[in-house]
Amino acid sequence: MGSEGTSTRNLKGLLLIGPPLAVMVCLLLYPAGVSIVQTLQETAADGSVSWSLARYHRFFTDPYSVANYVRTVWTTVVTLILLIAICLPIAIYLHFTRSRLAAVVQALALFPMFVPGIIVAYALIRYIGPNGLLQSLLEVVGFNSYSSPYLTPWGPVIGLVWDHMPLTLLILTAGMAKVSQEAIEAARDVGAGYVVIFHRIILPLMVESLLVVMALNVISLFGSFVIPYMLGPASPEMMGPYMLRTFSEVRQPDFAAAQAVITFLTCSVFGILYVVMLTRKQDV
Amino acid sequence: MAKLELKGIEKRYGNMAAVSDISLEIASGELVCLLGPSGSGKSTLLRIMGGFEKPTAGSVLIDGVDVTASAPENRPTAMVFQSHALWTHMNVFENIAFGLKLRKLSRAEIARKVDAALDLVGLTGYGKRSPLRLSGGQQQRVAIARCIVLEPKILLMDEPFASLDQHLRERLREEVRNIQRELGITTVFVTHGQDEALAIADRVVVMSVGKINQVGGPADIYAQPQDKFVAGFIGAMNMIDGHVSSGVMDAAGFKVSVPLPDGEATLAVRPEKLAIAAQAGGISASAKITRIVHFGAYRTVEATTDGINRVKIHADTETVLEPGQDIFLDPVHFSVFKDGHDVFRSAAVSR
Incomplete structure (x- = not known):
């Protein structure tokens, strides 16, 4: 009876996860696997196939590809630092404040979640671009040497910060639940000032959330396309636009796939970090 | 220090x-x-x-x-x-x-x-x-x-x-x-x-x-x-509303002499200061046992006086008591509250 019950449950479980698993394998894992394998294969004129790392060798010896990779790393790191610098104080403020202003701040910070990236990009072009609203406003107050970040490395950074703020804030706000009002008061009670409390109490309790923020944002930022494509410079460019151009304009799908694999491997480091964080949470 | x-x-x-x-x-x-x-x-x-x-x-x-x-x-x-x-x-x-x-x-x-x-x-x-x-x-x-x-x-x-x-x-x-x-x-x-x-x-x-x-x-x-x-927050206390008339307070059958002007007042007696008697005494009131709860070392007896007011009494575990039994209750020590304040406190009363 018992073993029959267990097998029925197992069968039901398999039936439950079967369809999504099949979709994932057919539409995601198989084509991805084929693409990855193809990046390691060379087809000769006679149709014979041989294994080769030539595309990866080309990527890492081509100064332009390396410059694009470095630009992507730079944009990711700078955006991540700015996201944490902006969102952590907001999360702390929201955690300890119950006021109408706090509700407004929260709504404003989460607003970008409901705005598609392409609209953000167009809005930012109109706002921070040459002869945009910001430049006009600055000129009204007598500042005439405005240099637009549009089409500079800072363009994507601004757009990506705007775009990734809601997710970052949600994770950090959830993480702040670990920091109780009483834990802060207990620290004040034994003599800690606000700087010490931030450094010795809040930050250590937020480490897990910060790592999750880092993992999820790096994965998303590193492979981002719309905002870097719309706001970023043409050269060097981020991996997203670079892959598209290699694929559709240069018409080298195999090399584009190699670029995608490199992007995937870079992101997977942070993906593993995220999974480790989740596993550790479950252990506790 | x-x-x-x-x-x-x-x-x-x-x-x-x-x-x-x-x-x-x-x-x-x-x-x-x-x-x-x-x-x-x-x-x-x-x-x-x-x-x-x-x-x-x-x-x-x-x-x-x-x-x-x-x-x-x-x-x-x-x-x-x-x-x-x-x-x-x-x-x-x-x-x-x-x-x-x-x-x-x-x-x-x-x-x-x-x-x-x-x-x-x-x-x-x-x-x-x-x-x-x-x-x-x-x-x-x-x-x-x-x-x-x-x-x-x-x-x-x-x-x-x-x-x-x-x-x-x-x-x-x-x-x-x-x-x-x-x-x-x-x-x-x-x-x-x-x-x-x-x-x-x-x-x-x-x-x-x-x-x-x-x-x-x-x-x-x-x-x-x-x-x-x-009185009500510290420990258990029976609060019985009554009326003072010509120096005698009548609270659900308890008739106690109090040096107070005529009007409403509350008789307060702790459960352990209510004694169970078989016969009527000086200020005792008749009551009927409704429930008995055992707490090991003692029992809490719940009773109604004049059929309405519920009171609690701490009783030993030896005396034979049963729900439905008619008893008399003697307040050994009590206080009287008027307008929320303690206005009279009695020492032990003769039984």
């Missing part, structure tokens, strides 16, 4: 007064319990003492020094919180040592003091444990050690045992009492448990709706409640 004085303390949130007109002196080395129901303002008052709330009016003095405007970190007080408030990213040793490190003591000195504090709270050898691996009682002991290691002048405890089970609570309050006596530290202990307050306090401050109702020793508070709230 230090003397704590509160002078005319008031705390308002908008139009609502959380505490008002509180003046209190706590002697050096005294353990005072702030006792009251939820919303009575006891925790607010404690937080004002600790510097976590600024009073709207009034002042807080420690050893004669006005500390009203001082932040918690600048006061010679230490607070034990209800939720323990241990820092889970630090081990037990680091939790206790945190305040000492901020005071830039040497490593050896810190280790010595932390070990002594752990010894005092009975957690010797627990220094390397994570607070998450400790029981609720052990966590609260660490919280106490974290406070006393700093040798504060005043120890403030905000319902420290509220989240613990009854047995552990009883054990810990004894330990706190012993530690407090050993160190002679002035302590203010907030609780809503009257048994806790009566068990450990030198003096009890009974509060309701942001005001002090009565201050006194545990025995006095229990035996001589000054108003109806204290």
